[in-house]
Amino acid sequence: MTSRFAATVVGAGPAGLATVGNLLAQRVSPVLWVDPLFSSGRLNQSYREVPSNTKVSLFVDFARAVKPFRDVIDSTPAPNAITRLLQLDQNQHCTLANAADMCQTLTDGLVKRDDVAKAVTTVNAANWTNGAWQLTLDDKTSKNNQYSSSLLVLCTGAHPKSIKLPQPTSIKDIHLDVALTPTKLQSAISQSEPATVAVIGSSHSAILAILNLYNLATTSHPKLRIKWFSRSPLLYAVPQGDWILYDNTGLKGLAATWARDHLEHDTLQSSKASRYIEKVSLSERESFTASPVLSQCSHIVQAIGYAPNPLPNLTFDGALLPTPPAHDPHSGAFNDRDGRPVPGLYGAGIAWPESVTDPAGNVESAVGLFKFMRFLRRVVPEWSKTLN
Structure with a gap:
């Protein structure tokens, strides 16, 4: 039997977290959230001792950016990771442990929701057919590893090159x-x-x-x-x-x-x-x-620099998509070999960042927690329109 979801988010780092929050804010549910650890990605696993290049206030802005996040904050007893951020100088930098703890608190809160299904595993394959993504999860503990989803968002992260x-x-x-x-x-x-x-x-x-x-x-x-x-x-x-x-x-x-x-x-x-x-x-x-x-x-x-982590095996009506598929850094969408958008497939985070141009004409990839959030607040409403 296949379990049906409105959206699937692959990855529970900061970008995956922000994606789930924005999907829920747009009333896209239920959401299947897949990650082998659910420990806030490389940010929490490897970079806790790193000094941030972001001011504390932007971490707080990330935590308050969408209502599902604010609901978690309101229901989490103080002191907590967010109250600790608020006690710091908002115009200074901090160690990334503070941001990682904030992300973990929000993650733990979101997976308690009835409209979020947490799958502690990986996605092995995804095939677009009959108007939806048919997903195969590496789930040896369950008899059911087949899932269907209208949207598939890859927040799969990156690793040092x-x-x-x-x-x-x-x-x-x-x-x-x-x-x-x-x-x-x-x-x-x-x-x-x-x-x-x-x-x-x-x-x-x-x-x-x-x-x-x-x-x-x-x-x-x-x-x-x-x-x-x-x-x-x-x-x-x-x-x-x-x-x-x-x-x-x-x-x-x-x-x-x-x-x-x-x-x-x-x-x-x-x-x-x-x-x-x-x-x-x-x-x-x-x-x-x-x-x-x-x-x-x-x-x-x-x-x-960093290179994107490996992706699930992606196919369109059984035909293999490019590895990796061509990414549109303005919309988050992916294109097939002929340059046509792949329906319902999107990416965000350090592996699939937004491309931005500053007033001086410099083109850069926007990487950072609040930059991910700002991008997702802009594009997720557009993604959700494809469900109507």
């Missing part, structure tokens, strides 16, 4: 998630033996990884040194009144402050950081893998 090093190599990989978590990073490198860590990139994540390594080098790991491989100058977010130049690509918060003070060309050499950090400048077309300096390193951290 990496480039395979030329073999053979003795260089040890430090996963970016570990490099961004000081309590894990300190045990990934020996305190007693010399270590030289290559950090690849000039992104927000790269700077935070360098900062975490520098903090170890100046405290518990005195034999630690850092080779920073970069091919582009540091870029900073610049407030412009009612908008922010390089809002999605520029450094913010602690990363921006520390980079200005220690990593710029005119500050690195005069900074204490120069005792521990050496910048390795790469040309535009030069790969770090070809640099002779890499052979001097014992470890490597790659902060070179």
Whole structure:
């Protein structure tokens, strides 16, 4: 027997959470929500110790953005994750643990609703046929793993990208998630033996990884040194009144402050950081893998962006859709091989972000909790119209 839903949301990270909240706000129900963990995604699992590049007030705005969220807040005894956010300076940044706890509180509240079905598993396959998505879940605990849904929203997240090093190599990989978590990073490198860590990139994540390594080098790991491989100058977010130049690509918060003070060309050499950090400048077309300096390193951290996580097997009347399907970053829809919209299929979050153009003409991908929310508040009403 097939269970029928108005919408299915795949993924319970911040974007999946915001999608479910907006669907319910548009009275789209019942909703099938699928995730193997329901623990607020990589934000909660890997980035709790990361300093935010978002002000506290925007996390609060996310929590209050839709009525289903506000209903959860009203029914959750204080103190809770939202009241703790309210106690912080709203114009300052905070650790992402505060945002992760807020997302987990909202998630726990939404799955208690009668119009939300929680499926702790993964979607193996989805086929559009007879006007709906026929879903096959990896559900070994239930006799029923067949579900039908008019809308299918992919909030499947992303993972750090990496480039395979030329073999053979003795260089040890430090996963970016570990490099961004000081309590894990300190045990990934020996305190007693010399270590030289290559950090690849000039992104927000790269700077935070360098900062975490520098903090170890100046405290518990005195034999630690850092080779920073970069091919582009540091870029900073610049407030412009009612908008922010390089809002999605520029450094913010602690990363921006520390980079200005220690990593710029005119500050690195005069900074204490120069005792521990050496910048390795790469040309535009030069790969770090070809640099002779890499052979001097014992470890490597790659902060070179994120790649979408694997998707379910997607078919349209049995015909395989492109992998991944072409995404429209303005509507959230997907297109088939002929450029036609795939009915009822949408994406959101870090894997499928909105494309935005600032007043200066810069085109960026809008990544961040409140940016996901702002996008979904705009497009979910349009998605829901297809159900009428």
